[in-house]
Amino acid sequence: MAKKGEMLYAWTNDANLAKKAECGGAVTELLKYALESKTVDAVIAVTRGVDLYDAVPVIVTDPKALDQCAGSLHCGTILLSKLVTEYAPKLAGKKIGMVVKGCDMMGVLELAKRKLVNLDNIVMIGVNCGGSVSPVTARRMITDKYGVDPNKVTKEEIDKGQFIIEYEGGHKGISVDELEEAGYGRRSNCRRCKVKIPRQADLACGNWGVIGDKAGKATFVEICSEKGATLLSKAVAAKKLSTEPANPKGIEIRAKVEGAMYKLGDKWRKHDFEALAPVLWETIAKETSRCMKCYSCIDKCPVCVTLADKFKQPSLMIRPGVLPADQMFHLRRFAHIADSCINCGQCEELCPSEIPLALFSHAIRTEEDRLFEPKLGKSAYTN
């Protein structure tokens, strides 16, 4: 019986699934087993839509259909947590399995704090996440930096710090650092993110630390809860998955990569927040003056849930027929999410006026954390 805290290499025993999966296929196999064994009634995962820039969330109840979801879509910027509430009436009382990146996991935890989901009914299979690339940026980046027609790209992956594409006629990799210096690469909220291994999920799965003959063929699994340990043990007992203890050198490498990603996150926080410091209020005022009151920042936020409708009602801050939105509308929203913003970036990603809302709310949240947790050090605005 696997135990909480253990780290393993795991891989599917299904050869067809292994071909489609990102590395070992453990994530898909575990979710399939969860459905087959009726541990869960439905799974929320992601599948490829019209092309590899189009990540589509799906609810799956047939285990076989999960094979369609195997593989990682690095241009998939959707947040899965809010979908749980959107589908809640349909899923009420049901057990759900979910694939969660760090932001998805934090979103689910915020919903749980607000008693909108019951964590006892959710199995979270976490995937490590170094960050995702916005589909629009990805298309521009592939055209400008790779000199390739984005429509000709058949596969993308992020490996050893490079964003690699395969296309008709070849493949090409460019370092993510170089891309980001040129203004491309990961979304800015992902650059600042420091939740790279989702340890509050039941299992945290990734490719960091898989070395030797298992490199590229196994999933690195860290068991984070008893629920995760039980699911994995049962899937192994049912001969769906094979496992072996993670190579100690691989564990060391994974920890080093995580540490390096932490430092990179700090670097980007310093870069983004310091630039904002002397002009925070002026920048918020200028940028939000483009707001057209579509409210998508509210609708997709996993924190603005209980008050979402109230926020939109006519008030001192919401004057019907008046554009742009009153600045107090944004200030009130920032205040509301100040100590809970999870930096998922949805508000910014979906804003049709391209207002850098996630930057503002993440800066405010980070500052709040510093006030209450002195060990976090000096202010991003002053050091």
Ligand SMILES: Cc1cc2nc3c(=O)[nH]c(=O)nc-3n(C[C@H](O)[C@H](O)[C@H](O)COP(=O)(O)OP(=O)(O)OC[C@H]3O[C@@H](n4cnc5c(N)ncnc54)[C@H](O)[C@@H]3O)c2cc1C
């Ligand atoms: C955007 C992104 C960045 C990642 N970055 C890293 C990293 O830096 N280091 C690391 O160790 N691992 C990273 N991973 C995880 C890694 O790519 C594999 O998902 C993981 O190792 C599990 O492999 P597997 O073969 O078991 O997964 P599979 O069996 O292939 O299953 C993959 C699952 O991921 C889901 N999925 C695919 N795209 C998305 C998406 N955009 N959002 C949410 N779910 C999605 C699918 O629904 C599927 O269920 C990242 C994954 C994603 C999605």
